[in-house]
Amino acid sequence: MAQTAVVVGTQWGDEGKGKITDYLASKANYVVRYQGGNNAGHTIEFNNEQFKLKLIPSGVFRAEKIILGNGMVINPESLIEEIKYLNDRNVSTNHIRISNRAHVILPYHLEIDALQEELRQDQKVGTTKKGIGPAYTDKYARTGIRMGEFIDKETFAEKLKYQIDEKNVLLSKYNKPINTFEEVFNKYNQYADYIRPFVTDTSYEIDEALQQGKKILFEGAQGVMLDIDHGTYPYVTSSNPSAAGATVGAGIGPTKIDEVVGVVKAYSTRVGEGALPTELKNELGDYIRKVGREYGTVTGRARRVGWFDGVIVSHTRRVSGLTGLSINLLDVLTNIETLKLCVAYELDGEVIHFVPSTIKEFERCKPVYIEMPGWTENITQVKHFEDLPLNAQNYVRKIEEITKVPVVIISVGPDREQTMILKEIL
Numbered sequence: 001m002a003q004t005a006v007v008v009g010t011q012w013g014d015e016g017k018g019k020i021t022d023y024l025a026s027k028a029n030y031v032v033r034y035q036g037g038n039n040a041g042h043t044i045e046f047n048n049e050q051f052k053l054k055l056i057p058s059g060v061f062r063a064e065k066i067i068l069g070n071g072m073v074i075n076p077e078s079l080i081e082e083i084k085y086l087n088d089r090n091v092s093t094n095h096i097r098i099s100n101r102a103h104v105i106l107p108y109h110l111e112i113d114a115l116q117e118e119l120r121q122d123q124k125v126g127t128t129k130k131g132i133g134p135a136y137t138d139k140y141a142r143t144g145i146r147m148g149e150f151i152d153k154e155t156f157a158e159k160l161k162y163q164i165d166e167k168n169v170l171l172s173k174y175n176k177p178i179n180t181f182e183e184v185f186n187k188y189n190q191y192a193d194y195i196r197p198f199v200t201d202t203s204y205e206i207d208e209a210l211q212q213g214k215k216i217l218f219e220g221a222q223g224v225m226l227d228i229d230h231g232t233y234p235y236v237t238s239s240n241p242s243a244a245g246a247t248v249g250a251g252i253g254p255t256k257i258d259e260v261v262g263v264v265k266a267y268s269t270r271v272g273e274g275a276l277p278t279e280l281k282n283e284l285g286d287y288i289r290k291v292g293r294e295y296g297t298v299t300g301r302a303r304r305v306g307w308f309d310g311v312i313v314s315h316t317r318r319v320s321g322l323t324g325l326s327i328n329l330l331d332v333l334t335n336i337e338t339l340k341l342c343v344a345y346e347l348d349g350e351v352i353h354f355v356p357s358t359i360k361e362f363e364r365c366k367p368v369y370i371e372m373p374g375w376t377e378n379i380t381q382v383k384h385f386e387d388l389p390l391n392a393q394n395y396v397r398k399i400e401e402i403t404k405v406p407v408v409i410i411s412v413g414p415d416r417e418q419t420m421i422l423k424e425i426l
Helices: 017-025 076-088 107-123 132-140 153-173 181-198 202-211 244-250 283-291 310-320 359-364 390-403
Strands: 004-009 030-033 042-046 049-053 065-068 096-099 216-219 259-265 268-270 304-306 324-328 338-347 350-352 366-373 407-411 419-421
Touching: 004 017, 004 310, 017 042, 017 216, 017 259, 017 324, 017 407, 030 202, 065 202, 076 181, 096 181, 096 202, 107 132, 107 153, 153 181, 202 216, 202 244, 259 310, 283 304, 310 338, 310 390, 324 390, 338 390, 366 390, 390 407
Parallel strands: 004 216, 004 259, 030 065, 030 216, 065 096, 259 324, 324 407
Antiparallel strands: 042 049, 268 304, 338 350, 338 366, 407 419
16 A cells, blocks of 8 residues: 555646545545645535635645645745635644745735736737745745745745835736835734744654554645646646645655545536647537536636547656546536547648647647447446446546556546446555
8 A cells, every 4th residue: 555645636727636635635644735826716515515725735634743834935925814714613623734945925925926927919828816926036046035935024024025126016007016025024024923833844743643654645736737848838826736745735745645546527528728729619528517516616717628638647657657537527527428539639731649849830720529328327326446437437448548547537427426446546
C-alpha cells in the first residue's frame, strides 16, 4: 500500500478533485495543497451538507493535518474568510499549517490582474482576476512577499513600501485605483496577526511525517491542461498543477511520490477561453451541462462541455506519470443513446495522437471519434463495478484502453457514498 499519493486534474480543472481528495483523505494523515490560490474551487457533499472551498484542501474534514504548501499564492483576506466559514459550520481549522515560503496576494495584485486582462482586448486568457498571475510574477521577479516576511511586521512594512510605490506607477498611468501604504499595511497587518499561529516550515513538517510512516495526500488545483508548461498555453494558470509540481510546491523530493491519481470527468469541460476540440455547441451539450451542474465554483460561469478527449488525458498521463484514473460524473451520461470518445486529432489532413504546442495548431485540431452505445439504467446507487450496465462497463474499459491508465475509482454522484473503489490507493 502506498504511503503517498498525488491527486491531479487530467483536463482543464473542475473534474471533481475535491470529492476524490475528500475520500482519500479518510486514508491519509496529512493533506497538502501544493500550488495555485483562491482561483480554484472545490465542492464537497456529505451528510446532506455542501461545502465550497477555494484555498483550503477538501481533506480539512478528515485529515490529521492540512498544509498549504510553499508553491501556493495565498490571499490572506480570502483565507481568513474561509477559515471563519468552516468554523461557523462547526469544522475545526486548528490543524491547518501554512508554509512560511508561500507567497502573499495583496490588493495591487488584483488591480493589476484586472488591468492586464482589460489591455489584452481580444487576446484575453480568461483569468479569474484573483491576482494569481501577478503574485506569481512577483515571485519569479524575486520581489514578492512570502508568508514568513508577511508575519514579521518590520519586514512586511519594508517590502510593502517598495511594492506599493512600484505598482502605483503602473496603476496611475491607466487611472486605476491607487493603494496607499498606510491603508494596505494597517489592514493586512491585522490579517498577519490572525494568520501567524498557522505559519511554519511545512517542508520540514512533511519530511518528519514521512519518516514517521504517516500517509500523505498531495492535492493540486486546476487541471494539467492549465499547467503553465504543459497546458494549452497561453490559456493556462500561472503554476504547475501537474504531479511534478507537488515535489517543488510541497518541498519534498520526487522519490517520495508513490501513486499519481488522475481525476477525469466521463466527458470534457472547460471554463474560459481556449480551444476545446470535442466541444458540443448544441442541445446535447446543454443537456450535459444541466444534468452535470457544470457551473464554476469560484466564478459561477457556465462551463463549456464536450465529449471525452483521450488525447488530452493521454497527454496528462505522460507529463504527470499517472498510475490510476478516477472517473467522475459517469451518471451524467445516462440516457444518451450514442456516446463518442475522441481517440486522435486530425491536423491539416494528418492524424496525430498528441497535443500540439502552439494554440494556433491546437485550434485547428479536429477530433477523431469512435462511437459506443449508451445506457438508460439509473446508476447513482450502484456500489460495485460489475453491477453497472454492461454498456457503462464497456465505456470505462474503453477509457482505460485509450489512455493506457487503469481506472481505480468511479463516481456516480456527488455524495461520498456514491463512490466505487476498484483499487485502494493509501
